[in-house]
Amino acid sequence: MEPTLRVIHGGKEPARELPAEPPPSELSGWGMYPRVQGRQRLSENLERITEGATLTRGLGRSYGDASLPGAPGATVAGSVLADRLLAFDRETGLVRAEAGVTLMRLNRLSLPRGWFVPVTPGTHWVTLGGMVAADVHGKNHHVAGTFGEHVRSLRLRLADGRRIEVSDEHERALFRATLGGMGLTGHILEVTFQMARVPSPWIWQESEQVASFEAILERLADAGRDWPYTVCWNDLLNDGPGLGRGLIVRGRWAEPGEAPARRPPWRSAPTLPLLLPSWALQPWMVRVHNLARYLAHGARVRHAIAHPETFFYPLDVVREWNRLYGRRGFIQYQAVLPGPHDHPRHRQLIATLRRRRGDVYLCVIKDCGAEGRGLLSFPRPGVSYALDLPVGRGTQSLVDALNELVIAEGGRIYLAKDALTRAEHFRAMERDRLPAFQAVRDTWDPERRLKSALSVRLFGDAP
Numbered sequence: 186m187e188p189t190l191r192v193i194h195g196g197k198e199p200a201r202e203l204p205a206e207p208p209p210s211e212l213s214g215w216g217m218y219p220r221v222q223g224r225q226r227l228s229e230n231l232e233r234i235t236e237g238a239t240l241t242r243g244l245g246r247s248y249g250d251a252s253l254p255g256a257p258g259a260t261v262a263g264s265v266l267a268d269r270l271l272a273f274d275r276e277t278g279l280v281r282a283e284a285g286v287t288l289m290r291l292n293r294l295s296l297p298r299g300w301f302v303p304v305t306p307g308t309h310w311v312t313l314g315g316m317v318a319a320d321v322h323g324k325n326h327h328v329a330g331t332f333g334e335h336v337r338s339l340r341l342r343l344a345d346g347r348r349i350e351v352s353d354e355h356e357r358a359l360f361r362a363t364l365g366g367m368g369l370t371g372h373i374l375e376v377t378f379q380m381a382r383v384p385s386p387w388i389w390q391e392s393e394q395v396a397s398f399e400a401i402l403e404r405l406a407d408a409g410r411d412w413p414y415t416v417c418w419n420d421l422l423n424d425g426p427g428l429g430r431g432l433i434v435r436g437r438w439a440e441p442g443e444a445p446a447r448r449p450p451w452r453s454a455p456t457l458p459l460l461l462p463s464w465a466l467q468p469w470m471v472r473v474h475n476l477a478r479y480l481a482h483g484a485r486v487r488h489a490i491a492h493p494e495t496f497f498y499p500l501d502v503v504r505e506w507n508r509l510y511g512r513r514g515f516i517q518y519q520a521v522l523p524g525p526h527d528h529p530r531h532r533q534l535i536a537t538l539r540r541r542r543g544d545v546y547l548c549v550i551k552d553c554g555a556e557g558r559g560l561l562s563f564p565r566p567g568v569s570y571a572l573d574l575p576v577g578r579g580t581q582s583l584v585d586a587l588n589e590l591v592i593a594e595g596g597r598i599y600l601a602k603d604a605l606t607r608a609e610h611f612r613a614m615e616r617d618r619l620p621a622f623q624a625v626r627d628t629w630d631p632e633r634r635l636k637s638a639l640s641v642r643l644f645g646d647a648p
Contacts, residue, residue, distance in 0.1 A: 209258055215507055216248040218514030218576045218604055221638060223254035223261055231267035231284060235342045235372035238262040240637045243285065243312030247319060248517045249604030250638035251367050256648040262372065264314050270294065271375065278380035279337070284314030284373045296493065297448055300380040301438075304332040307549070309498050314373040319601035320365030320562040322569075324414040324436070324497070327554040329381075331564060333364030334557050336378045341371030344630035348374070353558075362625040365559030367600050369635050369644075370625060385444035388414075390436045390491040394482045398429025398535060401550065402526040402568065408435045409552045414496075420475040421538060421545040421572070422468055429535060431548075432482055436496055444490065452494070456504040463511030466575070468544045515546070515575045518584060519599035520591045521553050523567035530594045531568060537590055538572075541583045547573035560622045561615065563599040571602070581605050588614075600639060611643045 206224060213220040225242060226234040235241055240261045242252040254261050264285035272281040278300045282291070288302065289309035295301060306321040315321075320333040329335075338352035339360060349371075351360040363370045391412075395401045401417050408415040412435040419431035500506060507515070522530050538545060549571040553564040574580055588610040591598065597614045598606055612619060623644070626633070636646040 206260070212242075212253055212261075213245070213514070214248050214250060214252055214604070215246045216515050216517060216576075216604060217507060217510065217512070218516060219250055219253070219638070221250075221253050222257045223259055225261050225263045227263040227266055229266040229268075231262065231264050231372070231374055232342065232348065235262040235374070236346060238372065239635060240368055241284070241314060241372045243315035244287065244310055246308060246311050246315065247601045249602060250642065251319070251601055251603075252315075253638035255636035255638055255641045255646060264312055264373075267374075268312075278382060279377065280380055281375060281377040282313055283375055284312060284317075286313045287311065288313070288316065292493070293451055295380060296383070296386045299382060301383045301493070302332070303335040303379065303381040304329050305497050307498060308501055309494070310501065310504075313376045313378075314368075317364060317373055317376055318366065318368040319599075320557060320559040321601070322551075322553070322564050324416045324551060326564050326569075327409045327415070327552040328413050330554060331365070331557040331559065331562055332378070333559045333562060335381075336364065336376060338377045339363055339373055340375035342374055343371045344632070344634040358621075358625050359629060361558045362560045362622055364557065365562035365600075366622065367561070367639060368637065369640050370629060371635070383438045385439045385441050386448055386493065387439040387444040388436045388491040388493055388496040389439040389443055390434065390489050390496055391486060392432055392434045392482065392489075393486045394430075394479065394484055395433055396427070396430050398532070399527075401429060401431055401433060402531060404433045405550060405552055405568070406526040408433060411435075413437050415552055417550040418478075419548040419550055420479060421535065421548045422472045422475060424539070427479075428539075430479060432479070434496075436491065439490055454502055454504045457506055457508045460508045461511050463513040465511060466509050466546070468546075471544075471546045510575055513576050515573055516580065516584070516604045517571055517573050517602040518587060518605075519563075519569060519571040519602040520587065520596050521563065521565055521567045521569045521599075522591065522594050522596045523565055524594075526568055530590075533590060533594075534570060534587070537586050538583075541579065541586055543572075543574060543579075543583045545572045545574060547571075560618055560625070561600070563597065563601070565597065567596065569599075571599075585610070600643075603639070603643075606643065608643050608645065 209222045212223045228234045242261045267283040267285035270282045305323045320331045322331045414436040551569045584605040592613045640646040
């Protein structure tokens with residue numbers, strides 16, 4: 186029997202006067218590249234401010250241009266003030282919430298009550314609407330799929346202004362196109378999804394030092410058979426015999442008998458106060474950091490009871506850490522290569538990076554499981570690489586070379602991270618899925634009123 190939600194918030198507050206149209210300001214994603222001029226409306230009344238807006242933007246934590254207006258001066262709606270938890274069934278874990286609810290707030294409300302989001306990305310500074318638009322995945326994709334697999338329904342404002350509820354039972358094609366559709370199929374107003382019951386608010390964690398790239402992939406495959414959460418940190422700046430060495434981290438929710446009696450205290454992260462000069466972060470500094478991190482772990486396998494914020498969101502330990510890269514910004518190139526972990530294509534990716542002198546400041550490798558319901562969702566069975574690269578003169582050619590490898594191997598890129606992929610490369614990667622997605626847009630938004638800088642760059646939308 187379908188569970189009944191307990192209403193927490195009694196309904197919408199009376200409509201209020203909207204603030205005057207905001208002046209243009211410089212907007213960017215988390216990577217600070219590119220930057221565009223745009224107008225961002227902010228109000229707790231998301232339904233009203235999405236009227237006539239070309240896109241909805243959450244916390245701007247997609248790395249590239251997915252949350253940016255498609256033309257200079259265009260207006261986007263900011264969802265962050267629409268952050269009400271509308272209903273929660275404490276027996277089943279079914280939640281209905283406004284799109285601007287942050288994952289951080291949701292976690293802090295739900296975890297002490299024995300519930301956690303079924304899938305979480307690597308930062309909790311994202312909104313529910315953004316999680317749906319990007320159809321985020323996490324360390325447990327090989328067992329839990331993407332966040333979209335746990336979404337029951339969505340409330341949208343369509344391009345023509347109508348409001349509609351979509352699900353697998355009602356307007357299925359639109360629902361599935363919205364999961365991972367980067368906000369191009371409708372403004373996401375509300376999300377109803379299923380939380381996961383957890384036995385304790387702690388993580389049982391195991392970590393291991395691994396001396397080579399090949400061994401990392403082998404350990405990752407082994408860990409995926411036994412652990413729900415797996416991830417590898419990998420050093421790709423070391424040109425010597427240590428190239429590709431790193432740490433593998435495995436985890437599961439701790440059982441009550443293993444967990445400390447006290448709930449984990451929430452902590453406030455310090456903020457990097459200034460945008461550093463672009464020259465401040467150099468490859469040699471990252472090499473030293475990587476070596477210290479690798480050696481500090483030591484050779485033995487380590488076990489620990491970990492705080493969930495430490496385990497799931499290690500980069501959130503410092504807020505605004507993207508300022509380390511300075512005004513030049515950085516990109517995170519994330520691609521999934523299909524097939525087994527021991528396939529030569531993985532070594533080819535590393536060889537491409539070294540041949541092109543790609544300075545990878547951070548590399549995270551994860552398992553990907555089965556494809557989800559979203560028409561353009563990123564994951565597919567294989568291995569995912571997330572690579573932080575400072576923006577410089579050779580970055581575009583490096584991305585081109587990586588994309589040519591990804592196309593040849595049948596992989597795909599993650600649109601939530603992308604900033605530099607060329608339209609022809611994207612069409613080649615998505616030649617089997619893109620027609621179905623565009624057909625949904627043709628049905629619901631034939632004039633392409635909803636667009637972003639990303640859709641102008643990759644989908645051929647007019648600015």
